[in-house]
Amino acid sequence: MDRRLPRYQLLRDQLAARIAALEWRFDEPLPTEQELAASYGLAVGTVRKAIDVLEKEGALSRFQGRGTFIRRANFDRSLLRFFRFLDARGRRQIPQGKIQSRKTKRPPAHVANALGIEAGIAALQLKRLRLIDAKPLVSEEIWLPLSRFGKLEKLPIDDFGNLLYPLYESLCGQVVARASERLTIDLANDSDIETLKLQDAGSVVVIERIAYGLDGSALEWRISRGNPGHFSYTVDIR
Structure with a gap:
């Protein structure tokens, strides 16, 4: 802790750690401002x-008359900002998640840099599919x-479940507080064509995400590649 920092910044760092x-x-x-001051x-x-x-x-939220609470981000429907998923009956659905593989290996340099991992240090790699009616x-x-x-590393694949962030919290004590995402369009590669059952080597929608914990450190790097036939971007401009 750098004692040269302003007192409020020192307190911010202490509270962030807690x-x-x-x-x-x-x-x-959380305790009231008066209680924390004392x-x-x-x-x-x-x-x-x-x-x-x-x-x-983004770590805290204030509510009039109720107090200040740790903010829990909701990522359950994040893919719906970019994709429109319909089941066989034309109803909107959130795809189910299925882990395809898990490996412990050295990440690419750009991933290691995003996660703050030293060069040569191994990390956990998961490959997952999002499906509706068994269709990737x-x-x-x-x-x-x-x-x-x-x-x-040792958790049975079938125990990962559909949502990863609750698992991160319950098993590893790691809470995802916020994330940054970048959307681009890329040419479909052989893996995309095979995995997503694409008809030809056209384009895919690519979403790169870095998720951060309550302490501000990077917890997860993720890249999602989706069928552009389901792409739908909506934004409110006011």
Whole structure:
């Protein structure tokens, strides 16, 4: 801890560490600003400024009359921002996830850099399909630091389930708080054609995601490659 930093920044770092350690539950409020001020021997204004920073960073949410809570991001429907998935009856659905493979190996340089992994250090690689009615629609390559997700090395593949982020939290104590995504279009490669059952070597929609924990560190690098026939981007402009 750098004591040269402003007091509110030092407090922000201390609170961030406690949040990352899950010292407070998601459904219970943090101590009030007055209680934190008394606990740390600081002015209420200093505490408020530290809370403001954590709120702007997306770690906390304030609710009038209820208090300040750790913010839990909702990623369950994130793919629906970019794709429109329909079942055999034409109803919108969220694809199911199925792990295809799991390996412990050295990640490519750009992945290691994104995750803050030193060169030559192994990480966990997952390959997953997203399906509706057993039809593959999106393929995913996921990389995770072993230092945080070592418990997933021996977990039976069938126990991964449909949603990964709840598993990260329950088994490894790692909470995904936010993520950044970049969308591009790429030419379909041989793997895309085979995995996604594409008719020809046309294009695929590519979404690269870096997910971050409550402490701001990178937890997951993921690239999703999807059938462009399901692509649908919607945005509200106000």
